[in-house]
Amino acid sequence: MPALAPLLDQAAEAFGFPPYIIRLVTALLITYPTGFLFLRLPADQPCLKHLFSVGIALLLHIEVLGDWLGLVHLSLAALSTYVLAYTVHSRLMPQMVMLLTMLHLSLTHIARMDETSDYAKADFSGAQMVLVIKLTSFAFNVHDGRRKEQELNAYQKQYRIMKMPSLLEFMGYTFFFGGFLVGPAFEYNDYKQFCNMEIFREKVFRPSGMRASLSCLGQSAVAIGLLVTLGPVFPIHYCLSEEYYQASFLARFFYLQIASVLARMKYYFVWKLSESVCILTGLAFNGYxxxxxxxxxxxxxxxxxxxxxxxxxxxxxxxxxxxxGTNVWLRNYVYLRLTKPGEKDTFVATLATFTSSAIWHGFYAGYYLTFASGALTTTLARTMRRTFRALAVNLETQQPRAIKPAYDLAGWFLTQMTINHVVAPFQLLTLSASWSTWRANYFVVHLSMIALYLWLVYAGGARWVRRRLTPADVEVRKNLPASKPAPSGDAVEATQETLMGTHPASAVTP
Incomplete structure (x- = not known):
């Protein structure tokens, strides 16, 4: 029986928070001082570091989270991946791992939608989402280590695994205490080089990241401070109340803006806290x-x-x-695995990326309303940039014009106003709640985007702008491609902007 978890549940009941939230926050807070203990481990003993991470992960799961169910699910997923990667040498091995881990995650997402279930009460889905990224990338890296070097791109060469790690080393990577609950996800080779000190270029020297770590910790503290003080004043679910409907349109619109910004604070809090641990221990070191x-x-x-x-x-x-981390994963282990170097976007690669992103997030209708809105906003943003940028920047010399500051300010305003409106369903989750909130705002953002796109593309708006350009700008603009082809291994334009990340919708901007 865990000793700390029941006390945390009592505190959660007293403050009116869900118990699993208090447990998660406590576990994350414990990881920071644990980082100082990690620094005391002998630098030349990587096995001790693996044991330390696994031990801390077990301790947090059992004593703080009180989550045997989650621990069993995460451990089975990790061990199954290790066995498959070790024993199966088929080129389909990574796809097998991807299929099994995503199916497992999907079942967890579906189970937690029942708010009375044990899955919802524990809600280890966040840790499992991070784990899926690690396990699938590990499987692909093992497979890349068995392929010919000329078949790999630069990223695949850097992270391929030439020798299967021991089970202890693999579990240390999987359950590294600084990131196994909420991320950040990272590559196995980065973890290996971190533990054996190769990442620091000297076996006995580890540069101090204390200042950078405290900076991240400070950002996390500001985020939780804003969430605790202002979050209860501007809860997102107030948008479903009768009082919200009775307010003026401008009051409703800007309330949703504020509530959406504050809703992001919980992500900033947990992500920056976890990131500060990764910096403190040295895992986040990235050269000089x-x-x-x-x-x-x-x-x-x-x-x-x-x-x-x-x-x-x-x-x-x-x-x-x-x-x-999710962007990197979707780009390198979904999209580019289905796109040959130098080729343009393919329907199969785009569809697979969208499907993977959607399943990874879960099955609430609100997620998909945001995804769909993201496709519209990204399309409009590309059209607007191609149309209006020449008014603010000389396309031939790339020198800014006098209107450039106003152009940048408008870009920021439209981007933020749109993203705050479009991502509200990520917090509201259900179709009825999301639709009701957008309807209370008269679908103003969506209707404005549709009207602006129709004006630019079909009603002569783009021609109206072109008549205000210099002949030189018009000539340069003619030679600009409508969209860039997918590069061989560095970025994915439309798919990244539209489909990746916890907020996958892009916003409107010139």
């Missing part, structure tokens, strides 16, 4: 900058870049900053 200073979490072990997201002026910038 030009001045020789260590870099942390840049393009590697991170879930979100808060300021980049909140100040984004376009859907691409916004989505590049959100749920980064």
């Amino acid at each position: 900058d030009a001045q020789g200073n260590p870099r942390w979490c840049v393009d590697r072990v991170s879930n979100v870049r808060i300021m980049d997201y909140e100040l984004a002026q376009s859907p691409r910038a916004l989505m590049d900053s959100w749920n980064i």
Whole structure:
């Protein structure tokens, strides 16, 4: 019988929070001081590090989370993947792992939709979502280690696994205490090089990440502070109340904006707290900058870049900053696995990416309302950028015009206003709640997007803008492609912007 979990349940009841939320937050808070214990382990003993991570994960699951059900499910998924990767040498092995882990996750998502079930009370789906990313990428990396080098792209060469790890090393990677609950997800080779000190280029030297870690911890503290103080004042479910319907349109619209921003704070809190542990232990180390200073979490072990997201002026910038690990996973282990190098987007690859993203998130109708809205907003954003950018930037010299600051401000405003409206169903979940909230706002964002797209594409709006361009800009603009082909291994344009991340919808921006 766990000792701490019942006490946490009593605290949750006293404060009116769901018990699993209090347990999860407590477990995450414990991981930070645990990071200092990890730093005391001998640098040249990777096996101790693996044992430490597995032991802490077990302790948190049993004593804090009190979640035997989740522990069994996560352990079985990990062990099944290891056995398949070890014994099956077929080229279909990674697809088998993908199918089994996604099916397993789907069953968990379906089970937790029954709010009276044990799955809903424990809700280990978040940890399982992170685990699916790790297990499927591991399986593909093992398979890449058995392929010819000339068949691999640069990313696959970097992360292929040439020698099957021991079960202990694999479980240490799977249950690394700094990220197994909410992420960030990371590659096996990064974990291996972190544990054997290769990542630091010197076997006995680990640069201090204390300042960067405290910075992340501070961001997490600000997020939870805003969530605790303002969250109860602007709850998203107030949008379903009679008082909300009786308010003026502007009051309803801007209330939804504020509530959506505050709803993001819970993601910022848990992600930045977990990220701070990864920095503290050294896992998030990412080389040195030009001045020789260590870099942390840049393009590697991170879930979100808060300021980049909140100040984004376009859907691409916004989505590049959100749920980064999921973006990398979908790009490298779904989309590019179905797209040959140098080829344009294929229907099969796009459909598979969308399906994987949708199943990974779950089956609430609200998710799919956001996905569908994302397709519309991304399409419009591309059209608007192609149409209006020449008014703000000289396309030939790339020099900004006098109107550029206003253009950037408009881009930020439209992006944020739209994303806050479009992602509300992610919090409301059900079809009736999501539809009711959008209807209370007269579907203003969706109708505006449709009307603007029709004007630009079919009613002469684009021609009206072109008449205001210089001849040189018109000539340069003629040579711009309508959309870029999918590159060989570095990015995926439309699919990333529309389908990836916890908020997969892109927003409107010029």
